[in-house]
Amino acid sequence: MTKSILITGCSSGIGACCARGLRARGWRVIASARKAADVAALRADGFEAVQLDYADPASVETGLANCLELTGGTLDALFSNGAFGIPGAVEDLPRGALAEIFETNVFGVHDLTRRVIPVMRAQGHGRIVQHSSILGLVTLKWRAAYVSTKFALEGLTDTLRLEMRDTNISISTLNTGPVTSKIRQNSIPLFEKWIDWENSARADQYRNGLLKRLYEERGPDPFELPPEAVLKKLVHALEAPRPKPRYYITTPSYFMSTAKRVLPTRALDWLIAKG
Numbered sequence: 417m418t419k420s421i422l423i424t425g426c427s428s429g430i431g432a433c434c435a436r437g438l439r440a441r442g443w444r445v446i447a448s449a450r451k452a453a454d455v456a457a458l459r460a461d462g463f464e465a466v467q468l469d470y471a472d473p474a475s476v477e478t479g480l481a482n483c484l485e486l487t488g489g490t491l492d493a494l495f496s497n498g499a500f501g502i503p504g505a506v507e508d509l510p511r512g513a514l515a516e517i518f519e520t521n522v523f524g525v526h527d528l529t530r531r532v533i534p535v536m537r538a539q540g541h542g543r544i545v546q547h548s549s550i551l552g553l554v555t556l557k558w559r560a561a562y563v564s565t566k567f568a569l570e571g572l573t574d575t576l577r578l579e580m581r582d583t584n585i586s587i588s589t590l591n592t593g594p595v596t597s598k599i600r601q602n603s604i605p606l607f608e609k610w611i612d613w614e615n616s617a618r619a620d621q622y623r624n625g626l627l628k629r630l631y632e633e634r635g636p637d638p639f640e641l642p643p644e645a646v647l648k649k650l651v652h653a654l655e656a657p658r659p660k661p662r663y664y665i666t667t668p669s670y671f672m673s674t675a676k677r678v679l680p681t682r683a684l685d686w687l688i689a690k691g
Contacts, residue, residue: 420444420487421654422480424468424528425498427454429597430547433643434495434650435463441651446483450498470498470524471516480531493543493654494532496525501562501603503630504611505618509561513610521565526572533585541584545653546573547646550593550669554676556688558626577661588653591673593666594637595646604630639667 421438425431426447435447435458447458448468458465464486468479484491499521502513529544536542551559552566570589577587607630613622649663664670675684 418442418444419492419654420446420490421493421495422446422448422483422491422532423495423497424448424470425450426458426463426465427451429599430592430595430643430646431497434497434647437644437647437651438654439463441655443654444487446486448479448483468528470520470528473524473527476524476527477531480528484535489535490539491532491535491542493545494529495545495547495650495654496528497547498524499547499562499565499599500606501559501599502606502610503558503603503626504561504607504613505558505616505621506560508611508613508616508618510610513561513606514564516606516610517561517565518568521562522568522572525569529572529576536585537583543586543588543654543659544576545588545590545650548573548589548591550591550664550666550672552589552591554672554684554688586653586659587661588659589662590646590649590653591662591664591669592646593664593668593672594640595666596636596640596642600630641666 421443423431423435423438423445426435427449431447435445439445445463447463447465449455449458449465450467450469452467455465455467466479466482467475469475500517502509502517504513525546529546532542532544546569548569549566551563552570555563573587573589580587613619613627616622645665649665653659653663664673675687679687
């Protein structure tokens with residue numbers, strides 16, 4: 417029987433790559449996107465697609481309902497993929513900025529996960545794969561908003577994995593490092609909306625550092641991998657008889673996860689600060 421999967425954040429990048437890759441492997445992919453225009457584009461590409469916006473609880477409920485209507489009420493797997501960032505120093509992040517990013521990166525993911533679990537319990541099996549980041553394990557300057565959401569997602573997912581040990585629902589986390597995507601470009605409007613950098617005590621650091629990295633096209637990161645690297649690990653998480661609880665993707669992800677385990681905090685801070 418063809419297995420079904422709901423993938424969120426399929427408008428571009430990792431989500432689009434994984435949707436196409438799993439479809440090629442014979443999966444029945446229900447692709448979702450936040451915007452109606454992107455849903456239409458996915459359907460034009462031959463996907464069964466639903467609109468699902470993590471930031472809108474009604475959209476999460478309706479999106480999953482529409483997915484289950486397509487599949488007849490079952491769902492073999494969920495890949496929660498969509499997220500965004502708001503660059504800026506911690507001292508410059510307004511409360512509203514954190515509220516907005518947590519609505520999508522944490523609360524929406526959690527809401528969808530909770531709604532999927534009863535479906536998987538009823539059918540007796542399922543696989544849930546949460547797309548985290550190496551920034552869910554270690555931090556970098558200027559990325560506090562994104563980092564804090566991924567740390568929160570790690571806590572929820574690790575706890576869920578322990579609690580699901582008495583079921584046939586497996587829980588896996590993907591911890592990616594630099595992978596080709598539009599996250600930098602997509603973060604620019606949010607940076608402009610929330611960060612008053614010109615009146616910040618760190619205005620010169622913004623001007624000489626973050627703004628250049630944010631607005632200038634500098635080519636790929638030296639360790640950057642294409643989204644197919646995520647697809648490879650996702651396939652294992654979905655199809656292996658014994659999926660791993662955690663998958664590291666890219667060299668920095670492996671390196672920093674090891675550094676987090678073996679280095680004292682002061683040494684790890686020094687290493688990260690050195691870049």
